Amino acid sequence: MALDATTVTAGAASGAPARPGLTLQRFARRRSTIAFIMALPLIAVIGGLVAWPAGYAIYLSTLNRRMTASIGLENFAILLESETFRMVIWQSCIFAFSAVVLKALLGFWLAHMLHHIPTKGQRIWRGMLLLPWVVPPALSTLGWWWMFDPSYSSLNWILNAIGAPSVPWLGEPWWARTSVIIVNVWAGTPFFMIMYLAALKSVPDQLYEAAAIDGATGWQGLRYVTLPMMRNIISITVLFSLIVTFANYDIVRVLTNGGPRDLTHVFASYAFQVGVLSGNIPRGAAVSLFMFPILAVVAFFVLRGVNQRNREMA
Amino acid sequence: MAQVTLNRIVKEYEGGVQAVKGIDLDIADHEFVVLVGPSGCGKSTTLRMIAGLEEISRGEIRIAGNVVNDIPPRDRDIAMVFQNYALYPHMSVYDNMAFGLMLRKFPKEEIRRRVENAARILDIGMLLDRKPKALSGGQRQRVAMGRAIVRDPKVFLFDEPLSNLDAKLRVQMRTEIKKVHQTVNTTTIYVTHDQVEAMTLADRVVVMNHGVIEQVGPPQELYHRPLTKFVAGFIGSPAMNFIPARLANGGAALNVVLPGGITLPVPEERSRRYAAYAGKEVLFGLRPEHLTEIRPNDHRPNLAHLQLTPEVVEPMGMETLVYTWLEGTEVSARIDPAVAAAPGQALPLAADMGQMHLIDPQTDRVI
Secondary structure, three states: OHHHHHHHHHHHHHHOOOOHHHHHHHHHHOHHHHHHHHHHHHHHHHHHHHHHHHHHHHHHHOEOOOOOOEOOOHHHHHHHHOHHHHHHHHHHHHHHHHHHHHHHHHHHHHHHHHHOOOHHHHHHHHHHHHHHHHOOHHHHHHHHHHHHOOOOOHHHHHHHHOOOOOOOOOOOHHHHHHHHHHHHHHHHHHHHHHHHHHHHHHOOHHHHHHHHHHOOOHHHHHHHHHHHHHHHHHHHHHHHHHHHHHOOOHHHHHHOOOOOOOOOOOHHHHHHHHHHHOOOHHHHHHHHHOHHHHHHHHHHHHHHHHHHHHHHHO | OOOEEEEEEEEEOOOOOEEEEEEEEEEOOOOEEEEEOOOOOOHHHHHHHHHOOOOOOEEEEEEOOEEOOOOOHHHOOEEEEOOOOOOOOOOOHHHHHHHHHHHOOOOHHHHHHHHHHHHHHHOOHHHOOOOHHHOOHHHHHHHHHHHHHHOOOOEEEEEOOOOOOOHHHHHHHHHHHHHHHHHHOOEEEEEEOOHHHHHHHOOEEEEEEOOEEEEEEOHHHHHHOOOEHHHHHHOOOOOOEEEEEEEEEEOOEEEEEOHHHOEEEOOHHHHHHHHHHOOOEEEEEEOHHHEEEOOOOOOOOOEEEEEEOOOEEEEOOOOEEEEEEEOOEEEEEEEOOOOOOOOOOOEEEEEEHHHOEEEEOOOOEEO
16 A cells, blocks of 8 residues: 555656756756757857758759849750760769879878887877878869969970970879869878778777688788778768869869860869859859769768768777 | 797886796696786786787797797787777677688688687677677677687787676686687686686696796696695685794604693694794695584594684685684684574684694794
8 A cells, every 4th residue: 555655646746747947957857958069059050051042052053144034954954955064074074083092002001111110210200291181272282283384384394304205294184183183182091091090090909910810811800800990981081072072173273174075073173163163053053053063972871871981899 | 739838037127126926837738827916926927928029028938939029919829818809899790700811812602601600609690790889798708718819819918808898708708718719729828816716717727926937837736735824825715824833842742832821732644744833933824614613523634723803704505704813814704504602702623733723923924
């Protein structure tokens, strides 16, 4: 009977209506509420600088050249029919994918080298190797532009010194595309390096020791332990870099300005040319929006893989 | 299966710090040897040198008669179980166990047969498709052992494999390890800081301290005939009582005089052994289980009666531990739980002097 009485009392207490002040206090004290409040400034910044411009770009892309009337998806249809734009899509993809692959490979190699340098010396090398990523890209690209200059190219000077002919770095389409990729790889590799270095440091030493005892050579350790353990970081870094590289503007703008004959344009530089220089803002907005579906598909698959591995391993 | 021989092994780090100071050890084929000692005593370093994970500064290690100093771990034909399991988190249990065989290019059928056989021994057959994350600590430890078993190596190395498990599981896994050794009978070197693990598992226990071997022997020998104060104190739980005492001449026999004037007669058969220390300061060592309540019809020879006043009483269920302090030295006794013992109340006790030890305080060696 005593137990019943207690149960009834407890039930009555939990069923009683809570005071509104108390509910508000509890709501304010909830971890999710506190987290939301603390994230609010960032949400406001993202809303103001990303969401609103993106929404506005979508709106702009549906307008006519004078921005006086809506023309639906006509800007997109015209772009898809344009041979130049189809070439820009192709160039953007080649530029982004080849640059990201090269950055990933070089970054991994550098990270691996750094990881095996004793901690004391590592700091100096890490600092030096990070420099290309830290220098503002517009400035460093100017330096590269001077090195690629047809008349004063220091690179050509070196080539000539060893008996090789001069290279038209920015004058011919193939070399111009290569030059743009080289500069992007130079500037972006340190980001991969530092991310991979952090990932390498997070692989427990005991896994390598277990692999060594299991019979793995250095190469097999890399293949069966290091790479699988780094897959999530590799995926996230590649995705992030792909987004940034696809949207790259400054290197193309400073080095080639899209030339020769529009053959080095990527989405961002072409959007600027169409939208700002040619005065067709709605079509420029449409150009920039073309990046979105390509990146969304890549992001979907990459993040799905990351989540799956997280569930299985973490 | 193989013998392991350590010949004057030294591990010296930069700056001249020596973790292992020239140890010698012969481990016989099929033997289960446990290296035990406190943190920093050099036991794990020794094991890692045998595994090839740590360079040997000086000395020589032989496995199955071959010097392995410069042979990489993969070619030493050893298997190791780590404290943190070191399972590959991206591989299934099956792949974890099969990895070493796959690298050695075993046929797939043979790999399957061996993995399934090991899984049967360890009772983890139903876990083969799972990833390590989906396993409990005990299951992970079994998988780590399975990974070692499938290789059928010459030597098993265990580096504190039970330290991450809770007390109950530790006891259970201890039995499992012993069972596995009885089944596969591979030479095993096991490192632990837990003397109970050492005593229960080992054919021989190697007690290490400050980079040197204090004593090697079967568990019972270490328990009953420790050579040093360190071994006497390290083996056994609660630890042996060490009481500063004086060895006094009492006519024909010798007496141990404890603080507070408590006098205990030395058994006659030991008089000759201790004669040189008559009149000198010594450490009197007696395990708590040899300081008990006075039992009726107790036929143990060499019992001496004394009376102590417990300050702390710890009922453990199957026994009661009582603690008192003799002029600053803690003394513990193990008594029957049926005996009424209370703090502050004098308790008559029986000391089994046949089990006593005397230690030379100058050398810390058992006399």
